[in-house]
Amino acid sequence: MRGVERRFGPTLALQATNLDVAENDFITILGPSGCGKSTLLRIVAGLDTPTAGEVLLDGRRIDGPGADRGMVFQSYTLFPWLTVRDNVCFGLRERGLPRAEQLERAQAFIAKVGLTGFENHYPKQLSGGMQQRVAIARALANGPRMLLMDEPFGALDHQTRELMQELLLGIWEAERTTVLFVTHDIDEAVFMGSRVVVMSARPGRIKRDLAVPLAHPRHYSVKTSPAFSALKAELTEQVRAEVRAAQAALLPGS
DSSP states (O other), X not given: OEEEEEEETTEEEEEEEOOOOOTTOEEEEEOOTTXXXXXXXXXXXXXXXXXXEEOEETTEEOOSOOTTEEEEOSSOOOOTTSOHHHHHHHHHHHTTOOXXXXXXXXXXXXXXXXXXXXXXXXXXXXXXXXXXHHHHHHHHHTXXXXXXXXXXXXXXXXXXXXXXXXXXXHXXXXXXXXXXXXXXXXXXXXXXXXXXXXXXXXXXXXXXXXXXXXXXXXXXXXXXXXXXXXXXXXXXXXXXXXHHXXXXXXXXXX
């Protein structure tokens, strides 16, 4: 990202922002509500256009959506009239892959997300966590260079969220697809990320970019380690400072 800025009318939502993402990185993005986290992700996805600056993927400028980027939203965004199998096949079908290859790839990723046996179910027959597994399988089956995730576990209950974190991290450790992951949860950011990017209050900018010195494969027990606790404490103070700044900006006369 080179000087990426976004205005909505007279409002500056995102200051000129620079960020380099290495291959196989898992970067989590933290910040207060309204700081531009989702806007930044949508620009990378090609779903929004920067007012200034540019985003390059493998040296090519991003000017719109593409199969080289898979997007997973907080809402499950599945096609309700398609089965699990056909939801996962959707992007592959749009690319014109032979049906046999579609089915082979879909089945492999359905197995990776633990949904073998549910191939013929429809979204309404699945729990929220299961629907999000389908959305992740659909994004990964298309073989993207980068997976973009906008608070994908935000609508899930605590226990399901923790299970989904472990599931996704295990898939990333196996597949090594580059990930940009927006979250407001500090525990989640530290546990999932190889780097944590902290954004300031609006207008958003990158305030900190911290490496996460936790080994892989990463088990949930790492949350009790001194290294995890120290990084969480540092990030908590960073985010709290930005939340206070955002609240102060709303006060009369500010």
